[in-house]
Amino acid sequence: MNTYERILPDPSGLKKEILAKYPAKLAKKREKQLLIVDHDQVQQIQANVRTVPGIISQRGCTYAGCKGVVLGPSRDILNLVHGPIGCSFYAWLTRRNQTQPETPDSPNFMMYSLSTDMQDSNIVFGGEPKLKEAIREAMKVFNPKAIGIFSTCPVGLIGDDVHAVARDMKAELGINVFGFSCEGYKGVSQSAGHHIANNGLFKHVIGLDENGGAKGKFKINMLGEYNIGGDAFEIERILEKVGITLVASFSGNSTLKQFETAHTADLNIVMCHRSINYMAEMMEKKFGIPWIKVNFIGAEASAKALRKIGEYFEDVDLKKRIEEVIAEELPFVDVAIKKVLPRTKGKLAMLFVGGSRAHHYQELFNELGMQTVSAGYEFGHRDDYEGRKVIPTISVDADSRNIEELHVEADETRYKPRRTEAQLEDFKKRVDEVEDYIGMMPDMKKNSLMIDDVNHWETEKLIEFYKPDIFCAGIKEKYVVQKLGIPLKQLHSYDYGGPYAGFKGAINFYEDISMMVGATVWKYIQAPWETHKQLEANFVIDIV
Numbered sequence: 001m002n003t004y005e006r007i008l009p010d011p012s013g014l015k016k017e018i019l020a021k022y023p024a025k026l027a028k029k030r031e032k033q034l035l036i037v038d039h040d041q042v043q044q045i046q047a048n049v050r051t052v053p054g055i056i057s058q059r060g061c062t063y064a065g066c067k068g069v070v071l072g073p074s075r076d077i078l079n080l081v082h083g084p085i086g087c088s089f090y091a092w093l094t095r096r097n098q099t100q101p102e103t104p105d106s107p108n109f110m111m112y113s114l115s116t117d118m119q120d121s122n123i124v125f126g127g128e129p130k131l132k133e134a135i136r137e138a139m140k141v142f143n144p145k146a147i148g149i150f151s152t153c154p155v156g157l158i159g160d161d162v163h164a165v166a167r168d169m170k171a172e173l174g175i176n177v178f179g180f181s182c183e184g185y186k187g188v189s190q191s192a193g194h195h196i197a198n199n200g201l202f203k204h205v206i207g208l209d210e211n212g213g214a215k216g217k218f219k220i221n222m223l224g225e226y227n228i229g230g231d232a233f234e235i236e237r238i239l240e241k242v243g244i245t246l247v248a249s250f251s252g253n254s255t256l257k258q259f260e261t262a263h264t265a266d267l268n269i270v271m272c273h274r275s276i277n278y279m280a281e282m283m284e285k286k287f288g289i290p291w292i293k294v295n296f297i298g299a300e301a302s303a304k305a306l307r308k309i310g311e312y313f314e315d316v317d318l319k320k321r322i323e324e325v326i327a328e329e330l331p332f333v334d335v336a337i338k339k340v341l342p343r344t345k346g347k348l349a350m351l352f353v354g355g356s357r358a359h360h361y362q363e364l365f366n367e368l369g370m371q372t373v374s375a376g377y378e379f380g381h382r383d384d385y386e387g388r389k390v391i392p393t394i395s396v397d398a399d400s401r402n403i404e405e406l407h408v409e410a411d412e413t414r415y416k417p418r419r420t421e422a423q424l425e426d427f428k429k430r431v432d433e434v435e436d437y438i439g440m441m442p443d444m445k446k447n448s449l450m451i452d453d454v455n456h457w458e459t460e461k462l463i464e465f466y467k468p469d470i471f472c473a474g475i476k477e478k479y480v481v482q483k484l485g486i487p488l489k490q491l492h493s494y495d496y497g498g499p500y501a502g503f504k505g506a507i508n509f510y511e512d513i514s515m516m517v518g519a520t521v522w523k524y525i526q527a528p529w530e531t532h533k534q535l536e537a538n539f540v541i542d543i544v
């Protein structure tokens with residue numbers, strides 16, 4: 001609970017001003033994506049729809065969601081991008097996933113950017129032979145146990161069959177080779193890539209290894225944690241301290257073997273619901289593993305997550321150990337908070353990030369006594385805003401239908417309910433969000449503005465209106481926002497800081513944010529457009 005909350009001004013005028021700039025048809029569409037939060041009404045936001053061409057969106061592509069986000073952080077599945085080299089530049093150390101191989105000799109391909117480097121001739125005559133050659137070469141040089149092939153836009157346009165190539169090469173080389181049809185244009189954003197990645201991993205990797213899983217009394221998988229800035233390391237530290245065994249992490253600091261043995265866990269904890277809820281549901285159906293939503297962003301949230309896991313296992317010793325660890329860790333957090341609170345309390349934050357952080361990080365800002373006045377996802381779906389209860393009412397459009405929906409049934413021999421129906425029902429009474437996610441909206445305050453797929457024009461207007469003390473987004477927004485005199489914290493890469501998850505991560509975050517909101521340098525910035533006249537233009541015709 002944030003005790004420094006202020007009553008927020010009604011942003012109706014701001015919303016009108018933003019929409020007035022758009023052509024009429026676009027304004028009508030956009031109107032549904034800007035929501036002034038009012039808990040006295042049942043509200044609905046429009047999300048996961050195409051961005052109108054010409055608008056400077058924060059979004060990325062489907063390939064980014066599949067290769068960059070979900071598979072990128074796995075260190076020993078060799079990621080081979082089939083496409084022109086430009087797409088691979090993105091894959092080359094441009095994200096900040098960390099990994100820790102077991103020994104210095106253990107395979108780690110994460111620092112490589114491997115691409116078929118398609119040329120014009122491959123586009124004209126087909127790229128399959130070049131892809132096969134690249135796989136043979138990768139085998140010779142790296143000797144991996146598995147290779148994932150990632151399709152970029154031209155691959156789908158010319159019709160290269162990466163799945164057939166994968167089958168052939170699997171037979172030829174005797175290792176696991178699998179392809180992803182994750183062409184950038186496949187969906188409206190990264191989100192489609194997450195789904196494609198989940199499906200591919202589920203079909204080709206999960207459950208392949210019968211015996212080799214990590215052993216322990218309390219075995220879990222952590223889903224939707226990608227080890228940005230070392231977040232997964234901090235969560236692993238805490239889990240180990242309380243005696244919980246991590247079988248597989250999807251996919252920060254992960255290995256092929258973890259994925260192959262993930263079906264042996266007794267619980268799935270889901271951090272980022274948007275990117276991996278598919279996997280949680282499919283594993284539930286096939287193997288009988290229940291899932292819970294957790295959030296390790298924020299010290300209080302981390303404590304809550306641990307307690308929730310303790311409640312699931314219903315083990316007295318585990319619960320006791322969890323309380324001991326929380327009691328050990330929180331005093332350090334309290335000291336850190338007291339130090340920064342005089343600088344941070346009462347300040348305003350805005351968060352426009354991917355599909356879960358714009359919600360999760362509100363916890364940390366609350367702990368700092370700061371208020372989130374406006375937030376939104378780049379590519380979240382309605383359930384990430386309004387909660388999973390709305391899933392049955394989400395209309396399936398052509399873009400969503402473009403992505404394969406796997407039909408999953410209980411595994412004949414390996415399906416094993418981890419809890420009886422009665423146990424699960426009882427568990428649901430004791431904790432919230434069991435196989436559920438309530439979304440961002442319930443945590444937003446009255447008159448805060450929730451915006452899906454925010455763009456640069458709107459960002460500028462938001463800043464003018466609210467004058468926030470910090471803006472959280474990514475590298476594409478960073479310098480525009482800073483030129484407006486507002487510090488920007490990158491929440492995709494943490495500006496190469498972090499970790500921010502768990503207890504130690506929370507302390508890092510408090511310190512970084514207090515420095516940023518306390519710095520006076522931003523007030524002295526004069527943007528070029530403040531001293532030079534700028535060109536202005538309006539739409540001549542209604543383009544939508």
Ligand code: CFM
Binds near residue numbers: 190226272353493
């Ligand atoms: Fe999930 Fe992510 Fe996010 Fe995401 Fe992302 Fe990311 Fe993100 Mo950047 S999986 S939705 S596609 S938490 S890369 S690790 S930071 S936009 S809020």
